[in-house]
Amino acid sequence: MPMRELGPIVVLVHVVSFCLGCIVGSFLNVVVWRVPRGESLLSPPSHCPNCGHEIRPWENIPIISWLCLRARCSSCGQPISIRYPLGEGATGILFWLVALAALRRNLPLAWLPGAFYLTGSLLAASLIDLKHRLIPNLITYSGLVVSIVLALLIPQSRIGVFSGDVVVSGGLLVHSAIHGLAGEFQADLFQMPAVLAMLDWVLGAALGFGILGSFSFLGTKVFKSPLMGLGDAKLLAMIGGFLGADAVLFTTLFGSLTGLIFGLVRRYAFRSSDLSVAFGPFLSLGAFVWILFGGSVWDVFHKVF
Numbered sequence: 001m002p003m004r005e006l007g008p009i010v011v012l013v014h015v016v017s018f019c020l021g022c023i024v025g026s027f028l029n030v031v032v033w034r035v036p037r038g039e040s041l042l043s044p045p046s047h048c049p050n051c052g053h054e055i056r057p058w059e060n061i062p063i064i065s066w067l068c069l070r071a072r073c074s075s076c077g078q079p080i081s082i083r084y085p086l087g088e089g090a091t092g093i094l095f096w097l098v099a100l101a102a103l104r105r106n107l108p109l110a111w112l113p114g115a116f117y118l119t120g121s122l123l124a125a126s127l128i129d130l131k132h133r134l135i136p137n138l139i140t141y142s143g144l145v146v147s148i149v150l151a152l153l154i155p156q157s158r159i160g161v162f163s164g165d166v167v168v169s170g171g172l173l174v175h176s177a178i179h180g181l182a183g184e185f186q187a188d189l190f191q192m193p194a195v196l197a198m199l200d201w202v203l204g205a206a207l208g209f210g211i212l213g214s215f216s217f218l219g220t221k222v223f224k225s226p227l228m229g230l231g232d233a234k235l236l237a238m239i240g241g242f243l244g245a246d247a248v249l250f251t252t253l254f255g256s257l258t259g260l261i262f263g264l265v266r267r268y269a270f271r272s273s274d275l276s277v278a279f280g281p282f283l284s285l286g287a288f289v290w291i292l293f294g295g296s297v298w299d300v301f302h303k304v305f
Protein backbone atom coordinates (compact mmCIF):
# COMPACT_ATOMS: atom_id res chain seq x y z
CA MET A 1 0.00 0.00 0.00
CA PRO A 2 1.49 3.40 -0.98
CA MET A 3 2.13 5.61 2.04
CA ARG A 4 -0.17 8.43 0.87
CA GLU A 5 -3.18 6.14 1.23
CA LEU A 6 -2.61 5.87 4.97
CA GLY A 7 -4.67 9.00 5.68
CA PRO A 8 -4.93 10.19 9.29
CA ILE A 9 -2.99 7.24 10.74
CA VAL A 10 0.10 8.63 9.03
CA VAL A 11 0.99 10.31 12.34
CA LEU A 12 1.51 6.79 13.71
CA VAL A 13 4.26 6.27 11.12
CA HIS A 14 6.17 9.25 12.56
CA VAL A 15 5.81 8.17 16.20
CA VAL A 16 6.36 4.44 15.62
CA SER A 17 9.41 4.99 13.39
CA PHE A 18 11.09 7.27 15.95
CA CYS A 19 10.35 4.91 18.88
CA LEU A 20 11.43 1.86 16.88
CA GLY A 21 14.66 3.70 16.01
CA CYS A 22 15.35 4.40 19.71
CA ILE A 23 14.82 0.71 20.61
CA VAL A 24 17.03 -0.44 17.71
CA GLY A 25 19.60 2.19 18.78
CA SER A 26 19.69 0.62 22.25
CA PHE A 27 20.55 -2.72 20.62
CA LEU A 28 23.11 -1.07 18.29
CA ASN A 29 24.92 0.33 21.35
CA VAL A 30 25.50 -3.30 22.39
CA VAL A 31 26.49 -4.33 18.81
CA VAL A 32 29.01 -1.49 18.43
CA TRP A 33 30.63 -2.34 21.78
CA ARG A 34 30.61 -6.15 21.71
CA VAL A 35 30.97 -7.28 18.06
CA PRO A 36 34.45 -5.81 17.36
CA ARG A 37 35.62 -7.28 20.69
CA GLY A 38 34.43 -10.74 19.67
CA GLU A 39 31.87 -10.87 22.50
CA SER A 40 28.47 -12.56 22.27
CA LEU A 41 25.41 -10.37 21.66
CA LEU A 42 23.19 -12.63 23.78
CA SER A 43 25.12 -13.30 26.96
CA PRO A 44 25.88 -11.99 29.48
CA PRO A 45 22.80 -9.72 29.75
CA SER A 46 23.48 -5.96 29.93
CA HIS A 47 25.10 -5.07 33.25
CA CYS A 48 26.96 -2.25 34.99
CA PRO A 49 30.67 -2.61 34.11
CA ASN A 50 31.57 -1.33 37.60
CA CYS A 51 29.47 -3.41 40.04
CA GLY A 52 27.99 -6.07 37.72
CA HIS A 53 24.39 -4.99 38.53
CA GLU A 54 22.12 -6.52 35.88
CA ILE A 55 20.10 -3.89 33.99
CA ARG A 56 16.39 -4.46 34.74
CA PRO A 57 13.80 -3.86 31.98
CA TRP A 58 12.62 -0.51 33.40
CA GLU A 59 16.24 0.67 33.48
CA ASN A 60 16.56 -0.17 29.79
CA ILE A 61 13.92 2.17 28.27
CA PRO A 62 15.77 4.21 25.61
CA ILE A 63 16.69 7.78 26.68
CA ILE A 64 13.97 7.90 29.40
CA SER A 65 15.75 5.50 31.78
CA TRP A 66 19.04 7.39 31.43
CA LEU A 67 17.25 10.64 32.35
CA CYS A 68 15.29 9.07 35.26
CA LEU A 69 18.44 7.45 36.65
CA ARG A 70 20.21 10.85 36.32
CA ALA A 71 22.93 9.10 34.28
CA ARG A 72 24.02 6.89 37.18
CA CYS A 73 23.90 3.15 37.93
CA SER A 74 20.98 2.50 40.32
CA SER A 75 23.15 0.14 42.36
CA CYS A 76 26.61 1.72 42.73
CA GLY A 77 26.11 5.27 41.42
CA GLN A 78 28.79 4.91 38.69
CA PRO A 79 28.10 7.45 35.88
CA ILE A 80 26.50 5.99 32.70
CA SER A 81 28.05 7.37 29.50
CA ILE A 82 26.00 9.84 27.43
CA ARG A 83 26.84 7.77 24.34
CA TYR A 84 23.95 5.41 25.25
CA PRO A 85 21.10 7.97 25.00
CA LEU A 86 22.91 9.67 22.09
CA GLY A 87 23.05 6.40 20.12
CA GLU A 88 19.38 5.75 20.85
CA GLY A 89 18.24 9.27 19.94
CA ALA A 90 20.38 9.38 16.78
CA THR A 91 18.95 6.08 15.52
CA GLY A 92 15.44 7.34 16.36
CA ILE A 93 16.02 10.46 14.23
CA LEU A 94 17.51 8.43 11.32
CA PHE A 95 14.51 6.06 11.32
CA TRP A 96 12.16 9.04 11.40
CA LEU A 97 13.99 10.56 8.39
CA VAL A 98 13.57 7.22 6.55
CA ALA A 99 9.82 7.27 7.27
CA LEU A 100 9.61 10.91 6.09
CA ALA A 101 11.38 9.91 2.85
CA ALA A 102 8.93 7.04 2.33
CA LEU A 103 6.03 9.47 2.72
CA ARG A 104 7.55 12.14 0.50
CA ARG A 105 8.44 9.62 -2.22
CA ASN A 106 5.10 7.80 -1.73
CA LEU A 107 6.83 4.42 -1.48
CA PRO A 108 5.01 1.24 -0.47
CA LEU A 109 4.84 0.43 3.24
CA ALA A 110 6.69 -2.82 2.43
CA TRP A 111 9.79 -0.74 1.58
CA LEU A 112 10.25 0.37 5.20
CA PRO A 113 11.54 -2.82 6.94
CA GLY A 114 14.49 -3.18 4.56
CA ALA A 115 15.26 0.56 4.70
CA PHE A 116 15.21 0.48 8.53
CA TYR A 117 17.39 -2.64 8.66
CA LEU A 118 19.93 -1.16 6.25
CA THR A 119 20.00 2.17 8.10
CA GLY A 120 20.74 0.45 11.43
CA SER A 121 23.43 -1.72 9.82
CA LEU A 122 25.08 1.29 8.12
CA LEU A 123 25.19 3.20 11.41
CA ALA A 124 26.71 0.27 13.34
CA ALA A 125 29.23 -0.49 10.55
CA SER A 126 30.28 3.19 10.37
CA LEU A 127 30.82 3.58 14.12
CA ILE A 128 32.82 0.34 14.31
CA ASP A 129 34.87 1.27 11.21
CA LEU A 130 35.70 4.72 12.65
CA LYS A 131 36.99 3.27 15.92
CA HIS A 132 38.40 -0.13 14.95
CA ARG A 133 39.07 0.24 11.18
CA LEU A 134 37.11 -2.90 10.37
CA ILE A 135 33.60 -3.79 9.22
CA PRO A 136 32.44 -7.01 10.92
CA ASN A 137 31.24 -9.85 8.66
CA LEU A 138 28.40 -10.39 11.12
CA ILE A 139 26.85 -7.09 9.96
CA THR A 140 27.43 -7.46 6.20
CA TYR A 141 26.60 -11.18 5.92
CA SER A 142 23.43 -10.88 7.99
CA GLY A 143 22.44 -7.85 5.87
CA LEU A 144 22.91 -9.87 2.66
CA VAL A 145 20.74 -12.67 4.09
CA VAL A 146 18.00 -10.29 5.26
CA SER A 147 17.92 -8.49 1.90
CA ILE A 148 17.64 -11.73 -0.09
CA VAL A 149 14.86 -13.02 2.19
CA LEU A 150 12.99 -9.72 1.77
CA ALA A 151 13.43 -9.87 -2.03
CA LEU A 152 12.00 -13.40 -2.13
CA LEU A 153 9.17 -13.01 0.38
CA ILE A 154 8.16 -9.36 -0.20
CA PRO A 155 9.22 -8.41 -3.74
CA GLN A 156 7.13 -5.24 -3.27
CA SER A 157 9.78 -4.12 -0.77
CA ARG A 158 11.96 -3.34 -3.79
CA ILE A 159 10.73 -0.17 -5.38
CA GLY A 160 8.57 -0.66 -8.40
CA VAL A 161 9.02 -4.41 -8.82
CA PHE A 162 5.39 -4.76 -7.85
CA SER A 163 4.05 -2.55 -10.63
CA GLY A 164 3.11 -3.73 -14.07
CA ASP A 165 5.22 -1.00 -15.59
CA VAL A 166 8.32 -2.35 -13.85
CA VAL A 167 10.54 0.38 -12.59
CA VAL A 168 12.92 -1.85 -10.66
CA SER A 169 15.04 -0.36 -7.90
CA GLY A 170 18.18 -1.16 -9.90
CA GLY A 171 16.76 1.18 -12.55
CA LEU A 172 18.41 1.41 -15.94
CA LEU A 173 21.06 -1.23 -15.31
CA VAL A 174 18.57 -3.89 -14.35
CA HIS A 175 16.27 -2.85 -17.17
CA SER A 176 18.93 -3.43 -19.78
CA ALA A 177 19.99 -6.68 -18.13
CA ILE A 178 16.42 -7.95 -18.18
CA HIS A 179 15.99 -6.93 -21.80
CA GLY A 180 19.28 -8.61 -22.67
CA LEU A 181 18.72 -11.81 -20.73
CA ALA A 182 15.04 -12.37 -21.13
CA GLY A 183 14.45 -11.59 -24.78
CA GLU A 184 11.03 -12.85 -25.82
CA PHE A 185 10.29 -14.08 -22.28
CA GLN A 186 10.15 -10.52 -20.95
CA ALA A 187 6.37 -10.41 -20.71
CA ASP A 188 6.36 -13.62 -18.64
CA LEU A 189 9.20 -12.38 -16.49
CA PHE A 190 7.31 -9.23 -15.58
CA GLN A 191 4.52 -11.44 -14.20
CA MET A 192 6.97 -12.91 -11.67
CA PRO A 193 7.88 -10.20 -9.16
CA ALA A 194 9.95 -12.55 -6.96
CA VAL A 195 12.16 -13.49 -9.93
CA LEU A 196 12.57 -9.82 -10.87
CA ALA A 197 13.39 -8.92 -7.29
CA MET A 198 15.98 -11.71 -7.16
CA LEU A 199 17.58 -10.53 -10.41
CA ASP A 200 17.67 -7.02 -8.98
CA TRP A 201 19.28 -8.38 -5.78
CA VAL A 202 21.92 -10.43 -7.62
CA LEU A 203 22.95 -7.51 -9.86
CA GLY A 204 23.14 -5.08 -6.93
CA ALA A 205 25.12 -7.37 -4.62
CA ALA A 206 27.45 -8.62 -7.39
CA LEU A 207 28.20 -5.12 -8.68
CA GLY A 208 28.80 -3.89 -5.10
CA PHE A 209 31.25 -6.65 -4.31
CA GLY A 210 32.81 -6.53 -7.77
CA ILE A 211 33.69 -2.81 -7.79
CA LEU A 212 35.53 -2.66 -4.46
CA GLY A 213 36.58 -6.32 -4.44
CA SER A 214 38.52 -5.76 -7.67
CA PHE A 215 40.24 -2.72 -6.11
CA SER A 216 41.30 -4.86 -3.18
CA PHE A 217 42.50 -7.63 -5.53
CA LEU A 218 44.39 -5.17 -7.78
CA GLY A 219 46.01 -3.55 -4.76
CA THR A 220 47.33 -6.86 -3.49
CA LYS A 221 48.54 -8.00 -6.94
CA VAL A 222 49.88 -4.79 -8.46
CA PHE A 223 50.91 -2.57 -5.56
CA LYS A 224 51.67 -5.44 -3.18
CA SER A 225 49.59 -3.71 -0.56
CA PRO A 226 45.86 -4.03 0.04
CA LEU A 227 44.47 -0.62 -1.03
CA MET A 228 41.35 -1.42 0.90
CA GLY A 229 40.02 -4.32 2.91
CA LEU A 230 37.32 -6.68 1.70
CA GLY A 231 35.10 -5.30 4.48
CA ASP A 232 34.28 -2.26 2.30
CA ALA A 233 33.46 -4.54 -0.68
CA LYS A 234 31.11 -6.61 1.50
CA LEU A 235 29.50 -3.44 2.83
CA LEU A 236 28.87 -2.23 -0.74
CA ALA A 237 27.52 -5.69 -1.65
CA MET A 238 25.05 -5.41 1.24
CA ILE A 239 24.02 -1.93 0.07
CA GLY A 240 23.47 -3.34 -3.45
CA GLY A 241 21.49 -6.24 -1.97
CA PHE A 242 19.05 -3.82 -0.38
CA LEU A 243 19.00 -0.93 -2.87
CA GLY A 244 19.99 -2.35 -6.27
CA ALA A 245 22.72 -1.68 -8.82
CA ASP A 246 22.07 2.01 -9.49
CA ALA A 247 22.45 2.75 -5.79
CA VAL A 248 25.82 0.96 -5.85
CA LEU A 249 27.09 3.28 -8.61
CA PHE A 250 25.90 6.39 -6.76
CA THR A 251 27.24 5.18 -3.40
CA THR A 252 30.68 4.44 -4.89
CA LEU A 253 30.85 7.86 -6.53
CA PHE A 254 29.55 9.72 -3.46
CA GLY A 255 31.74 7.74 -1.03
CA SER A 256 34.91 8.23 -3.10
CA LEU A 257 34.36 11.98 -3.61
CA THR A 258 33.46 12.79 0.01
CA GLY A 259 36.21 10.47 1.34
CA LEU A 260 38.77 12.16 -0.94
CA ILE A 261 37.65 15.67 0.09
CA PHE A 262 37.79 14.66 3.77
CA GLY A 263 41.29 13.21 3.35
CA LEU A 264 42.58 16.31 1.52
CA VAL A 265 41.06 18.75 4.04
CA ARG A 266 42.54 16.79 6.94
CA ARG A 267 45.94 16.58 5.22
CA TYR A 268 46.30 20.21 4.11
CA ALA A 269 44.05 22.20 6.47
CA PHE A 270 44.83 20.31 9.65
CA ARG A 271 48.30 19.06 8.62
CA SER A 272 47.50 15.52 9.67
CA SER A 273 50.13 12.91 8.80
CA ASP A 274 47.49 10.15 8.82
CA LEU A 275 46.82 9.36 5.14
CA SER A 276 44.36 6.50 5.63
CA VAL A 277 40.62 7.15 5.64
CA ALA A 278 37.96 4.80 6.98
CA PHE A 279 35.86 4.32 3.81
CA GLY A 280 32.86 2.65 5.48
CA PRO A 281 31.27 5.82 6.91
CA PHE A 282 31.46 7.61 3.52
CA LEU A 283 29.90 4.67 1.67
CA SER A 284 27.23 4.47 4.38
CA LEU A 285 26.45 8.16 4.06
CA GLY A 286 26.09 7.75 0.27
CA ALA A 287 23.71 4.83 0.72
CA PHE A 288 21.68 6.82 3.25
CA VAL A 289 21.39 9.73 0.80
CA TRP A 290 20.05 7.20 -1.74
CA ILE A 291 17.54 5.87 0.83
CA LEU A 292 16.29 9.43 1.39
CA PHE A 293 16.17 10.61 -2.24
CA GLY A 294 16.45 7.56 -4.51
CA GLY A 295 17.20 8.05 -8.20
CA SER A 296 16.39 11.80 -7.99
CA VAL A 297 19.94 12.33 -6.61
CA TRP A 298 21.20 12.03 -10.19
CA ASP A 299 19.33 15.25 -11.09
CA VAL A 300 21.32 17.14 -8.45
CA PHE A 301 24.49 15.41 -9.60
CA HIS A 302 23.85 16.45 -13.21
CA LYS A 303 23.29 20.08 -12.18
CA VAL A 304 26.52 20.23 -10.15
CA PHE A 305 28.79 18.49 -12.67
Ligand SMILES: [Zn+2]
Nearest residue numbers: 048051073076
Ligand atom coordinates in the same frame (compact mmCIF):
# COMPACT_ATOMS: atom_id res chain seq x y z
ZN1 LIG B 1 26.91 -0.25 39.10
